Amino acid sequence: MRVLAAVLTLAAAPAIAQDWKSHSGDEAFDAETLTARLSGQTLTFYDDGRSVYDSNGEYQYIYGGGGTWYGHWAVADNSRVCVTFVTGVERCDRFVTNGDRLVLQTADGMRFPIRP
Template sequence: MRKLTFAVILCSLPAIAGARDWNTRTGDQPLTASELHDQLVGNTLIFFDNGRSVYAASGEYSYTYGEGGTWLGHYELKEDGVACTTFVTGSIRCDLIVQNGTRLTLITEDGLRFPIRDVIPIK
């Protein structure tokens, strides 16, 4: 019986590990793959704390805090509004981008929400 229980738990681990609580709210609509591309690639997302996420057409990514300091990496766009970034440190973070009315919001895997103030083309 123990072996069977362990086998069931082991088989369910990928499903559990893949599940994400994105902390979505009523009205949040994940962007389609096309919308995600249009909103991110070649653009800078500006947050209300003046932080800036830059998604270069080359796949390079940078995030600069409002007070300074920058993280560098490369991003990959996934289906259902998810963008994953591999930072130069080797850490990986995936974010869900949702539209709610006229507002875009970035939601981290651990449920933190960051409303986007503006989207501007990279100069």
């Protein structure tokens, strides 16, 4: 019984962790609009890191100081984009607009604005 309780707790944890800590003015995307917004685009962050969302579903994160992580991206519900890296690790982040700025939110509440 304890094993079942532990498994159920772990299964529920991702849902609990994704509060997203939205700010006033945040506007989410529907899946179709977010797919169109990202497909074929390169987003540049203020640390010069770049996320490349190829239209064929391939993904690259290029660090500002060098180095690249490769994977595949897909739009999920609630304005989220999930990337499965070639290592098998998956992460899901949420995109919103706030005013005229595009912002990436991590599940733990960090916010990364995208350069215009």
